[in-house]
Amino acid sequence: MSILSSLLAxxxxxxxxxxxxxxxxxxxxxxxxxxxxxxxxxxxxxxxxALGFKNGDAKFIxxxxxxxxxxxxxxxxxxLVAVYKLGAREVLVxxxxxxxxxxLDARGIVDKFAEHGINPLAVEVLENAGIRMEKFLRGxxxxxxxxxxxxxxxxxxxxxxxxxxxxxLIIDPETGALDVIAEDFREE
Amino acid sequence: MSILSSLLAxxxxxxxxxxxxxxxxxxxxxxxxxxxxxxxxxxxxxxxxALGFKNGDAKFIxxxxxxxxxxxxxxxxxxLVAVYKLGAREVLVxxxxxxxxxxLDARGIVDKFAEHGINPLAVEVLENAGIRMEKFLRGxxxxxxxxxxxxxxxxxxxxxxxxxxxxxLIIDPETGALDVIAEDFREE
Numbered sequence: 001m002s003i004l005s006s007l008l009a010x011x012x013x014x015x016x017x018x019x020x021x022x023x024x025x026x027x028x029x030x031x032x033x034x035x036x037x038x039x040x041x042x043x044x045x046x047x048x049x050a051l052g053f054k055n056g057d058a059k060f061i062x063x064x065x066x067x068x069x070x071x072x073x074x075x076x077x078x079x080l081v082a083v084y085k086l087g088a089r090e091v092l093v094x095x096x097x098x099x100x101x102x103x104l105d106a107r108g109i110v111d112k113f114a115e116h117g118i119n120p121l122a123v124e125v126l127e128n129a130g131i132r133m134e135k136f137l138r139g140x141x142x143x144x145x146x147x148x149x150x151x152x153x154x155x156x157x158x159x160x161x162x163x164x165x166x167x168x169l170i171i172d173p174e175t176g177a178l179d180v181i182a183e184d185f186r187e188e
Numbered sequence: 189m190s191i192l193s194s195l196l197a198x199x200x201x202x203x204x205x206x207x208x209x210x211x212x213x214x215x216x217x218x219x220x221x222x223x224x225x226x227x228x229x230x231x232x233x234x235x236x237x238a239l240g241f242k243n244g245d246a247k248f249i250x251x252x253x254x255x256x257x258x259x260x261x262x263x264x265x266x267x268l269v270a271v272y273k274l275g276a277r278e279v280l281v282x283x284x285x286x287x288x289x290x291x292l293d294a295r296g297i298v299d300k301f302a303e304h305g306i307n308p309l310a311v312e313v314l315e316n317a318g319i320r321m322e323k324f325l326r327g328x329x330x331x332x333x334x335x336x337x338x339x340x341x342x343x344x345x346x347x348x349x350x351x352x353x354x355x356x357l358i359i360d361p362e363t364g365a366l367d368v369i370a371e372d373f374r375e376e
Contacts, residue, residue, distance in 0.1 A: 004353075014240070019364075026230070029229045039222075041217045041245065045211050045242065050203075064265060069261070069265075070258070074261055084297045084304070090191055109268070176208045184190065
């Protein structure tokens with residue numbers, strides 16, 4: 001049973017009751033901030049509230065771990081678009097305690113492929129084509145390491161403006177408490 | 189003047205007043221859904237509300253345009269981690285009307301590099317190393333095309349379970365109204 005129909009029923013009511021009125025804003029981030037963070041379910045509402053951001057205040061880029069793995073991938077492109085097209089003037093990288101990308105078990109994921117209908121040949125073909133599961137499904141050693149990796153990759157990126165500060169933070173996914181681990185990070 | 193200090197002052201109060209209590213949940217998505225969508229500021233609070241999702245119901249993966257550009261990039265890895273590690277059993281790709289990634293003007297962005305302190309040599313080096321700005325900073329022809337591109341890439345991905353439905357939707361960034369453009373998309 002798909003969730004889609006119940007979700008669309010809710011949506012119809014949401015629009016009819018004009019519940020959207022309290023969220024009206026425009027596409028430019030009012031606080032001129034772009035946030036790179038984790039897709040974790042606990043952060044969906046908690047993180048904007050813990051930052052004091054309402055709808056329209058910031059761009060949020062999210063993936064597993066809030067990590068940049070490729071300097072010319074979609075996450076880094078998003079940061080550059082936020083800066084050059086949408087006026088973002090500050091970057092926050094926000095990791096969280098208890099992140100599932102800490103010591104992600106690639107082998108454990110690969111072992112589940114068969115029961116989900118993936119042909120073992122597919123993995124063999126990928127591995128032989130140079131796409132290593134251990135590399136593709138890797139996380140980081142600690143949340144701090146993950147955040148600092150992303151902070152450094154942004155700061156050192158050849159197309160990222162040197163005048164824009166990049167901060168690294170860790171959030172408690174229960175209380176929303178933020179710790180700054182890198183403030184206005186600059187290369188020495 | 190950095191936004192960081194005002195943000196941290198808000199955060200201290202948020203924690204002290206135990207405002208987090210209404211958001212307490214765990215890392216598993218209660219509605220077993222993973223959503224790939226756009227980083228647009230208008231969707232930060234509006235999209236979860238328009239879907240009827242509270243904190244803890246879904247994983248949200250976000251980037252500019254809600255687009256998968258690489259089958260082995262961070263966004264696709266995030267979808268696979270949500271499915272294999274966190275029990276997601278349905279995928280929603282949600283584009284929106286008026287998305288800035290529609291006919292993204294790569295040249296216009298490149299023209300702004302110099303005023304932001306980027307050495308023109310950097311762009312030349314990248315281009316000569318095979319990293320084409322026109323390709324890296326490309327969007328899509330329409331929101332529908334962007335959503336369907338991502339839906340197809342997920343559905344066809346060699347490591348994505350064939351039994352999991354992938355839906356494509358477009359949201360109105362003002363009213364939150366959702367249109368389904370691909371329901372439970374399967375290859376013919």
